[in-house]
Amino acid sequence: MTTQTKSLYERANAVMPPVASRATTLGVVKGQGAYLWSEDGKKYLDFASGVAVTNVGHNHPLVVERAKAQIDELIHGGHNVVYYPVYVELAEKLNELNGGNCKVYFSNSGAEVNEGAIKLAKKVTKRPGIISFKRSFHGRTIATTTLTASNSGYRMDYEGLLPSVYYAEYPYALRSGLSEEAEVARCLAQLDEIFRFLIAPDQVAAIILEPVQGEGGYIVPPKGFLQELRSICDKHGILLVFDEIQTGFGRTGKMFAWQHFGVQPDVLTLAKGIANGFPLSALVAKAELMDQWTAGTHGGTYGGNPVACAASLAVIELLEGGALDNCNKMGAYFVEELHKLKADYPQIAEIRGLGLMIGMECLDQDGKPDAKTVSGLKDKAMEKGLILLTCGTDKNVIRFIPPTTVTKEEIDEALRIIRESLSELR
Ligand code: PLP
Numbered sequence: 001m002t003t004q005t006k007s008l009y010e011r012a013n014a015v016m017p018p019v020a021s022r023a024t025t026l027g028v029v030k031g032q033g034a035y036l037w038s039e040d041g042k043k044y045l046d047f048a049s050g051v052a053v054t055n056v057g058h059n060h061p062l063v064v065e066r067a068k069a070q071i072d073e074l075i076h077g078g079h080n081v082v083y084y085p086v087y088v089e090l091a092e093k094l095n096e097l098n099g100g101n102c103k104v105y106f107s108n109s110g111a112e113v114n115e116g117a118i119k120l121a122k123k124v125t126k127r128p129g130i131i132s133f134k135r136s137f138h139g140r141t142i143a144t145t146t147l148t149a150s151n152s153g154y155r156m157d158y159e160g161l162l163p164s165v166y167y168a169e170y171p172y173a174l175r176s177g178l179s180e181e182a183e184v185a186r187c188l189a190q191l192d193e194i195f196r197f198l199i200a201p202d203q204v205a206a207i208i209l210e211p212v213q214g215e216g217g218y219i220v221p222p223k224g225f226l227q228e229l230r231s232i233c234d235k236h237g238i239l240l241v242f243d244e245i246q247t248g249f250g251r252t253g254k255m256f257a258w259q260h261f262g263v264q265p266d267v268l269t270l271a272k273g274i275a276n277g278f279p280l281s282a283l284v285a286k287a288e289l290m291d292q293w294t295a296g297t298h299g300g301t302y303g304g305n306p307v308a309c310a311a312s313l314a315v316i317e318l319l320e321g322g323a324l325d326n327c328n329k330m331g332a333y334f335v336e337e338l339h340k341l342k343a344d345y346p347q348i349a350e351i352r353g354l355g356l357m358i359g360m361e362c363l364d365q366d367g368k369p370d371a372k373t374v375s376g377l378k379d380k381a382m383e384k385g386l387i388l389l390t391c392g393t394d395k396n397v398i399r400f401i402p403p404t405t406v407t408k409e410e411i412d413e414a415l416r417i418i419r420e421s422l423s424e425l426r
Pocket of ligand 1: 051109110111112114137138139140210214215243244245246247271272
């Protein structure tokens with residue numbers, strides 16, 4: 001057999017390690033809007049968006065146009081060497097979107113920018129400790145693997161990670177069975193125990209969390225929880241870091257999820273949807289903190305690549321020009337329709353989320369995580385041309401992450417496939 005007759009999956013398996021696990025075995029050759037086309041010419045409705053990356057749809061014409069124009073001007077200048085217009089323009093825009101008293105540092109990936117956040121927090125506070133949250137996901141480098149607490153498999157054989165990291169409880173009322181208020185109180189009491197038994201608050205540089213947990217299960221915390229964390233950080237001089245790598249850039253119906261909660265972090269980390277697929281990430285932090293990050297104490301070759309910055313400016317223009325509104329409208333419609341589905345399928349325990357970051361959690365008759373229904377639904381949907389992803393520490397949550405530009409017809413098509421798949425699983 002020649003290589004041409006083999007699928008991309010087969011060819012990849014021969015030359016790539018299994019370490020990068022994939023949700024599907026699909027080989028694709030083209031993307032447009034909410035659709036991907038496979039190597040054998042089949043069209044797929046993509047409600048995974050490359051894991052919340054192509055937030056304005058695959059190959060949005062404006063993103064393509066701006067990226068192409070930038071390629072003609074300058075592909076790489078090197079932000080350690082020179083300044084170039086789109087780099088400064090994007091920093092100015094991100095500062096403006098975050099209240100106007102911030103400075104911005106660009107990197108390439110989510111993990112890299114979270115590393116930067118930890119370094120900044122340590123640099124500014126001169127403290128060793130970091131508090132992260134159970135069920136969190138922050139990346140795959142050694143430091144961000146340490147921060148991550150959603151799956152022991154991610155740490156397996158890598159132990160001896162970053163020291164002085166402690167894990168707090170993230171509110172998850174569906175699982176604890178407590179009321180929202182009691183769940184928040186339980187989590188705050190556990191944080192207080194960390195301070196009393198393990199590390200004093202004046203030794204803590206940063207508290208880092210996702211304002212809506214992604215990988216952990218699309219869990220939306222009560223507003224009061226984030227507000228309380230803000231005041232604890234203020235009281236003890238701890239930096240509050242929001243990892244908005246998945247929640248940012250319109251995913252939740254606002255540019256950033258912190259805007260839903262009225263709680264602004266000291267440090268905000270952004271990646272994924274920032275440039276609709278071009279590798280780019282940004283650390284946005286209060287200017288008074290950034291001014292203490294002395295020259296040469298952090299860096300990188302590719303951060304703030306001109307083509308990625310040009311794409312990001314197009315993404316922001318599209319979100320502000322209507323995609324955010326569409327995200328809110330379509331998110332509300334999708335959730336309403338999913339609630340109708342829930343009424344027919346008792347294994348659907350909860351529909352939750354913000355904007356188009358929607359989780360559907362399944363539990364069995366005994367109230368235990370129902371990963372079987374979720375993986376069955378994901379596989380059946382795939383056969384029928386709908387790409388879905390799962391999440392949750394028990395793999396019992398379907399995450400719906402269509403582009404913010406998705407249409408009602410596309411949501412209806414997805415709902416039809418989901419309903420059909422669930423009925424076949426009965
Ligand atoms: N933080 C969150 C919340 C994420 O969802 C991810 C990726 O899934 C990361 C960090 C890591 O980003 P990257 O894969 O770009 O390093």
